[in-house]
Amino acid sequence: MKKQLIICGLMLAVFSCSEPKKESYxxxxxxxxxxxxxxxxxxxxxxxxxxxxxxxxxxxxxxxxxxxxxxxxxxxxxxxxxxMVSINSTAATEMTIKSANESVTFEGLKDYVIWTQRTDSLVSFEDAEIVFAGFGIVAPEYGWDDYKNIDVTGKIVMMLVNDPGFGTEDEAFFKGNTMTYYGRWTYKYEEAIRHGALGVLIVHNTIPAGYGFNVVQNRWNSAQLYLDDRGQDNYKLGFEGWVTLPTANKLFEMAGMNEREMLAKARKADFQAVPMNLKASSSLAVEAKYDVxxxxxxxxxxxxxxxxxxxxxxxxxxxxxxxxxxxxxxxxxxxxxxxxxxxxxxxxxxxxxxxxxxxxxxxxxxxxxxxxxxxxxxxxxxxxxxxxxxxxxxxxxxxxxxxxxxxxxxxxxxxxxxxxxxxxxxxxxxxxxxxxxxxxxxxxxxxxxxxxxxxxxxxxxxxxxxxxxxxxxxxxxxxxxxxxxxxxxxxxxxxxxxxxxxxxxxxxxxxxxxxxxxxxxxxxxxxxxxxxxxxxxxxxxxxx
Known part of the structure; x- marks a missing residue:
């Protein structure tokens, strides 16, 4: 016992010494x-x-x-x-997007993936306007607001994956290559909801996303789970989704925009969201099942x-x-x-x-x-x-x-x-x-x-x-x-x-x-x- 007390004194009572501790598992x-x-x-x-x-x-x-x-x-x-509620969105096989000069039909699953959190039996949109909103971020601590001076109520917002710090190596700017919550897709949908958007299309890019488009494709026409919020007045987007990088580039082309120029502008705090003068049409059939x-x-x-x-x-x-x-x-x-x-x-x-x-x-x-x-x-x-x-x-x-x-x-x-x-x-x-x-x-x-x-x-x-x-x-x-x-x-x-x-x-x-x-x-x-x-x-x- 005397020896034990001496050891305890040397350890400055970091551990309790009244009884020897049993060896850990x-x-x-x-x-x-x-x-x-x-x-x-x-x-x-x-x-x-x-x-x-x-x-x-x-x-x-x-x-x-x-x-x-x-x-x-x-x-x-x-x-x-x-x-919870299980929502099975069966999206139409195509989405038609029109500019002043052309109409292009994009193929679901291959070119884009969309789903909805709404529980209406049918969610459809006809000639919905598309706005390019950079990264879709509002971050006051960085003096950043991609929604400034624009109303996206009832419109589709197309935005980039991740956040503006990616690729800059500047850890003081959105933590550089370390993704902030602003770069997470869930945040982007949440912010679009706060601005009353109809839908969101995030531009997929494997490196800044951290995974391939195949991961996104797993959501195509499959049941998605959400917390059951019946009785709460929570606005939901008409649809959430992603587009491939080639699809996004085609949309920039249809809008008469230089894709590289737009991506560069989106990385600056003075970026102004831009109406693309494009109109999109598609629909989703919905089945909702409530369970625990x-x-x-x-x-x-x-x-x-x-x-x-x-x-x-x-x-x-x-x-x-x-x-x-x-x-x-x-x-x-x-x-x-x-x-x-x-x-x-x-x-x-x-x-x-x-x-x-x-x-x-x-x-x-x-x-x-x-x-x-x-x-x-x-x-x-x-x-x-x-x-x-x-x-x-x-x-x-x-x-x-x-x-x-x-x-x-x-x-x-x-x-x-x-x-x-x-x-x-x-x-x-x-x-x-x-x-x-x-x-x-x-x-x-x-x-x-x-x-x-x-x-x-x-x-x-x-x-x-x-x-x-x-x-x-x-x-x-x-x-x-x-x-x-x-x-x-x-x-x-x-x-x-x-x-x-x-x-x-x-x-x-x-x-x-x-x-x-x-x-x-x-x-x-x-x-x-x-x-x-x-x-x-x-x-x-x-x-x-």
């Missing part, structure tokens, strides 16, 4: 692999909400939580209802601070059954995205239920409909089971490293909160390091469920697979990442494949996230947002 491949195999199997039908795949998935998660001995996370239930999807939630109650919460999250859903690929496979299994993250959630739940009980309560939240717009996590954030004032932090998992051991992990949204500092402490202990997101143009910070927590002020951590491969270096690691986007992302080919998967790195990353969460759960620390974070003021407003 050590993860193995076997903690992850069976879950991934099951969740990514054809039997689960791509885990689409409102399908048999959902029923199988949420029942499986509930059963696993029960087997581990975890408590239900929502009273006596492991489920949180998420009221489920978040799955379990907990380990804290021993001394049970009313302070740490939330681990991962989305259980994927894209279900859809357009067949060249091999005829139509099941979008979502092995990496996000059977791995859900498997990690289960593995962490098992570790916390097996290991010494944490001081704070740890929540395990598997959310629905991430692929459709972060709806499950957003619903939880707006309708929390555990108050945001008592929620210490969120640790989100969306895609766990399948490529073997990496020296690094990428921090998605570097510079946002103290959570990355806690991560770096754990990385240093095991001889690893963190690096900024290697593809900041893709806007990953706004594309997973941690963002829903950030929007209500809860400090959130989201890491991505590193690229510094232990054996083959950074070039090889980046090649693997690029190959995934090109060959597997949101395609039926995203399946668990032992010939190309190595879960040793996944084990390392789950161990890392366990250490971050476990240490936070056994401390009095309340992570904060960095001074430059746009979420700091939100948190401070209700934590006073």
């Amino acid at each position: 050590t993860f193995q491949v076997s903690d992850l692999e069976p879950y991934i195999i099951t969740l990514a199997s054809d039997e689960f039908e791509g885990r689409m909400p409102f399908s048999e795949g959902e029923t199988k998935t949420i029942n499986y998660l509930e059963s696993e939580f029960q087997t581990m001995g975890l408590e239900p996370g929502n009273g006596d239930s492991y489920f949180q209802d998420v009221p 999807s489920k978040n799955v939630i379990a907990k380990v109650t804290g021993s001394t601070k049970p009313e302070e919460y740490i939330i681990y999250s991962a989305h259980w859903d994927h894209l279900g059954i859809g357009k067949p690929d060249e091999t005829g496979d139509s099941i979008y299994n979502g092995a990496l995205d996000n059977a791995t993250g859900t498997a990690a959630l289960l593995a962490l739940a098992k570790a916390f239920s097996t290991d010494e009980k944490p001081e704070r309560t740890v929540i395990f939240l598997a959310v629905t409909a991430e692929e459709q717009g972060l709806w499950g996590s957003l619903y939880y954030a707006l309708n929390p089971i555990y108050a945001k004032e008592k929620t210490v932090a969120n640790i989100n998992m969306d895609g766990i490293n399948p490529y073997g051991k990496m020296k690094d992990v990428s921090i998605i949204g570097v510079g946002q909160s103290d959570m990355e500092d806690l991560l770096n402490i754990e990385l240093e202990k095991v001889g690893r390091y963190s690096a900024p997101d290697p593809t900041p143009t893709a806007g990953y910070y706004f594309r997973s469920d941690h963002f829903s927590f950030a929007k209500v002020g809860i400090p959130a951590l989201y890491i991505g697979t590193g690229i510094d491969h232990f054996e083959k270096g950074k070039e090889y690691g980046k090649q693997l990442e690029d190959e995934y986007v090109q060959k597997y992302y949101h395609k039926p080919s995203d399946e668990y494949d032992t010939s190309r998967w190595n879960l040793d790195g996944a084990v390392d990353d789950v161990q890392l996230l366990y250490s971050v969460g476990r240490n936070l759960a056994n401390s009095d620390t309340w992570p904060k947002w960095k001074p430059s974070s746009e979420f700091r003021a939100i948190r401070e407003a209700y934590m006073k």
Whole structure:
């Protein structure tokens, strides 16, 4: 005992020394692999909400939580209802666009993709005017307003993907190549709604978008999910959509505009939105189905601070059954995205239920409909089971490293909160390091469920697979990442494949996230947002 007291004094009471702490859980491949195999199997039908795949998935998660001995996370239930609407937009096969001199018919799916959030049985537009609105951004902090001096009410707004900072290398200008929320397509639709537009056509470009047009094509004539907002007076666009770059160039040509000149003007704050003197006509038949999807939630109650919460999250859903690929496979299994993250959630739940009980309560939240717009996590954030004032932090998992051991992990949204500092402490202990997101143009910070927590002020951590491969270096690691986007992302080919998967790195990353969460759960620390974070003021407003 005397020796223990001496050691405690040297450690300056950083850790509680009344009792030796039990060794933390050590993860193995076997903690992850069976879950991934099951969740990514054809039997689960791509885990689409409102399908048999959902029923199988949420029942499986509930059963696993029960087997581990975890408590239900929502009273006596492991489920949180998420009221939603499934809207199946069947777009006309063509869109006709006229100028003063010509009329051109564009082909749906090939040249453009549109859908709607309206639930009317038919949405149609005839000779709707088109306006080119640059990037479609209103950002007062940058002195930027693409809608100044123009009324787009009832008109179609065509705009560029990403934001004006992309390609400038100027980190003070819309964060340079790091996409801001202004560059995210969801923001562009939201801003167009605020201005009363009829519809939006975003010009697709693979590099600034961060993914190919095939990802956009997945929305063609397929059911899309949204939160059920019946009873609320929310204006919705007649349609949302994208056009290919060649289609956009043709529209500029029809309008008598120089495409390069317009793109250059759009990058300046004095840009003025321009009527294109083009008129578009098309329609969408709509079927709406209201139903309830489920978040799955379990907990380990804290021993001394049970009313302070740490939330681990991962989305259980994927894209279900859809357009067949060249091999005829139509099941979008979502092995990496996000059977791995859900498997990690289960593995962490098992570790916390097996290991010494944490001081704070740890929540395990598997959310629905991430692929459709972060709806499950957003619903939880707006309708929390555990108050945001008592929620210490969120640790989100969306895609766990399948490529073997990496020296690094990428921090998605570097510079946002103290959570990355806690991560770096754990990385240093095991001889690893963190690096900024290697593809900041893709806007990953706004594309997973941690963002829903950030929007209500809860400090959130989201890491991505590193690229510094232990054996083959950074070039090889980046090649693997690029190959995934090109060959597997949101395609039926995203399946668990032992010939190309190595879960040793996944084990390392789950161990890392366990250490971050476990240490936070056994401390009095309340992570904060960095001074430059746009979420700091939100948190401070209700934590006073």
